[in-house]
Amino acid sequence: MDPAPYLALVVGLAVVCQWVAWRAKVPALLVLLVAGFTLGRLFSPDEILGRELLFAGVQLAVGIILFEGALGLRFRQVRDLGVPILRLCSRTVVITWVLVTLLAWGLGFDLRAALLVGAILTVTGPTVINPILRTLRPTRRVSQLLRWEGIVVDAIGAILGVLVLQVITSSGRTGPLLDAVITLLRAVGIAVLLSVVVGWLLTWMMRRDLLPDYLQGVTFLAAALGTMTLSNAVQSESGLLTVTLLGILLANQPGLHIQHIIEFLEHLQVLFVGALFVILAGRVEPRDLVGVADVAGLFVLGLLAIRAISIAVGLAGTEVTKQERTLMMAMAPRGIIAASITSIFALEFTHAAETAFARGDEAWAAEDFAGAETLYARAGDLYNLAQEVDRLVPLVFLVIVSTVAIYGLGVGRLAERLGLATVTPRGVLFAGSAPWVVAAAKRLRELQVPTLIVARERGDLRQARMSGLRTETASIISEYAVEDMDLAGIRSLVCATRDDNTNAIAASEFSHVLGRSNVHTLKRHDEEESTARRATAGRLKGNVAFSPPTDYDTLLANSRNHWRVTSTVLTDAYSADDFWVEHPRAIVLFVHSESGTNVASGARQGGETGDVFVAMIPDAETEEAEAAERRRTEAGHRETVGPR
Template sequence: MQVAPYLALVLALAAACQLLAYRAKVPSILLLLVVGFGLGQVVTPEEVLGRDVLFAGVSVSVGIILFEGSLSLRFRDLRGLGTAVVRLCTVVVALAWVLITASGMVAGIGWQLSLLIGALLVVTGPTVIAPIVRQLRPTRRVSSMLRWEGIVVDPIGAVLAVLVFQTVIISGPEVSIGPALVMLGRLLLICTALTLVFGVGLEVAMRRHWIPDFLEGVVFLAVAVGALVVSNQLQAESGLLTVTMLGIYLANRPGLRLDHVREFKEHLQVLIVGALFVMLAGRISPAEVVAVAPIALVFVTLLILVVRPASVWLGLLGTSATREERTLLSFMAPRGIVAAAVTSIFALELEHAAENAVLESRQIDLPPLEALELEANAERLTALVAEASDLVPLVFVTIVVTVAVYGLGVGRLAERLGLATTTPNGILFAGAPVWARQAAGILQGLGVPTLLVSLSPAEVSQARMAGLRVERTHILSEYAVEDMELAGIGSFVAATYDDATNSTAAREFAHTLGSSQTFQLRRQDERRDEEAEEQGSGSRRRSSPESGATATQAKQRTARKLTARLAFRPALSAPELEQRVREGMAVRQTKLTEQHTLDDFLERQPDAVLMFSVEDGHATVVGRTTTVPQSGVTLVALVRPRAEANGGR
């Protein structure tokens, strides 16, 4: 197969798998690995791209992934969690390395390769953590710990693997700590120096507005790749640590706005992750999986049941992490693309080292003693290559099993621990007017979590007196956007009197909840019958007396990309809803049955405002295109008093 068709097929499969996984609410990596494994039986990536190009691309891609993830790591997210996160990235890593090494030896792997596997598999990774967190939506404390561990430990694992590879595998059975320490010091010096050079340069360019907005993402990408390559040239496999440190540095510089960069990198990361998993999985054959299955079964069982729980509980003793949080963290360690990519790279490096050792041992005119040493080293490395043939399939089996176990099982555990929900269905209200408080009270009684956000002391006080969960802050404050607890929240309704605030807040929360689940009240400067106006616009433009009016309306109407979906049916503005409340209307719940259908309800309440449809504790915001069942749900609507609705009878 030619390169272009192969890459097009990989991208198409990656996108399809991730879309299907989102719809089915399963970890996308499982589908990506299965599809990639199947594609690999038809054509392997080496056949199309060549080994050197493939692994160069993998190295750069993994660096981009870690850079994108590290841009989201802010020290302010560690309030009250600093000690726990430091332990996760140091003590827990060390314990996991020791325990994984022991597990490898128990499973029948030699001690040298067990040390290397232990270093490679201490990682979790943003490519597997982020989708699970996005689906699970845990508390901010748990989310922060998982994200910091997943992103920071990845380069630590790569560096640890470099040290093991150079000091244990290449140097031979006589391990020397001195050279390892020198290598580590050199590596840290290079990474720190490059971080400061590239980081300060980007910061100065951003603060002086040398980079236009539309080029920010491209420039940051180019700099990150450049830092990765330069670092790897100066010290093998140090680039991952450099780009991670660079991202953390930039993410925590005060006043440095990186919104365009994060958005660009987020989309790129999703594309790269899908393509990488499909291609790397294609390198594994069924025979390799079958051959490694007995060892993998023992090894992965020890990882899940012994290594992770023991390392987390011992490593987090004495920290602020609660018992529930430690329990959840103990069963949340899926392995991702970094483990797969770095393992493949080191397997290739081991082959190269063995080939070079064989060539050196065949040199002529060598002293007899040196020749014997070189020959023994070549034999040792050749034997390690044969033993390491199971390394890559073993790691891929580990990835599949850990993603399946943790990704499919952690949801129920998190729900039982009260730290997350797999089906977030709560409603977040921006503003707390009378009707919103009434709706929140009814929804809460129906088992739907709600959260009201308001700056008004009167609204906040009345909401608290009603037993409602409320936050006194501006919906666009840094606290509300960055730190407010949204566990269990699935939809957003912007209901303040300020239309601009509603639109901005809806767009902001769409990043977290999705644009399909963010709504705002109708703007006060828009016509209510907007659909009819749009449908008739073509004919009205042909009428000269009205064409000027239509053009004026178009100039005054807010751009669609700056507004969210309109909430409720009919869509009303904040003053109109308030006016109906003053006229005596109130939010009520009505159970729709076959004897009292939606049509029956609308016949009795023709001017009702349909707000929410609730079924089995799941609330759906009613909009213009929402389908409300005739029966079987509870309708929450703004209605007139029953006697008034019946004509006073």
């Protein structure tokens, strides 16, 4: 097959697999790996793309994935978590490296290959953790700890792998350990220098409006790729650390607005992750998997124990709670970074062996027979080691499949038992604190539905706080609300402020956080008289809340006129139609069922037996007075139009 149709097929599979995983509510990586293994039996990526081009592309794609992740790491998000993050990126990394090395060595791998796989498996896979966090939506502290660990430790793991490679392949006069120290200093130095220079340049250009909006995303992308390539040219495999530092530096520049750039790179990241898993899984032969199957089970069990030990020891004495540490022990799936780095290092050992063999030929031609014999022996040793590292590739893929299945499928129930997340979030976030909002939140609380009420002024939340409801004093369109606010257990947003434009902006911002289908706004005051020139742009609109759709003033007036928020259970004897007959002027706010809590919508909300309508209805006296007023109005109308 030609490269073009093969790549088109890979992209198509990457998208379809991730959609299937979303529909089936399983980790996308598992579906991608199955598709990759299957496609690899039909077409060989190495034969179609060539190993050199393939791994160059893999390296660049991994760099973009880490750069995109680093752009979301804000220091202000972790001001109270500095020590735990430092421990995760230092002490736990060393513990994991040492213990995984001992595990692999004990299972029969060469010590040098064991050191390498120990370095590689210090990474925890942000490409897997981030989708799990999106679905699970745990507490802010746990989420931030895992995000920082996933991104930063990936770059550290790559550098550790380079140091091991340097020690093993070193043939310099200074000795392997000194070579490794020089390599480390050079990698860190070039990473800091390039990230600071390129970061300053990009910031300077953005602040002086030297980049039009349509070029900003691709400019950041090109800068990341160029910086990574230059860094790798100076020091092999230092590029991942460089782009990680560059992303963190740009993310923490005050006044630099890059959310649209992050969204652009997020789309690329989804595509690259899917494509990389399909391609790299296609390189693994079934016989290779069978060859390491005998040790894979013990290796995976050992990794689970090592994760628990490294977290327990690494975070001991920090402010991280016992529940948070327990959840973190169960969240270390490996992902595309581990797979790609292992494959790249296997190729590097082959290149080192070929280089040693070529130098042996040169020494033989120069009649330095003793030197030639030494180089030939070294080349043979490196070839054997390359074959040992090749065995690590299928082992790492089995580790990826196993850890994603174990951590990804089991962590939800554990997080729920620990009180740090909800397997099926059903909570409601209210923007605005009108009296009817407080009444609705109290009714939802009776149904065991978590709520959060957000208002700009603390005084506006007095009634909600006195009712024992969870509140936050913040603007719903602030960076804090959109990026930092703890949304554990929250599924839906109801934008219920007095200002229609604030509601529209909040709906647009939170559609990226909760999903567009879960974001709702009140009916606009001017909805009936809006024209094409005055109507809100479609991208700013949320779903119109409640049944029938109602604006802020009407809901507030109803509240002042003593309308009540009630909950009504639908039964076989009392259906949704019966509810509407009894309460024709009701406003259904929410529909609660065993599967979740949904914001009501449409002109006449339907329901099934067992559903609970949370609705706003007139009290008996108000309803009777309104009915009498309608009768008087109708009578007056008949007098006016009747015969004289």
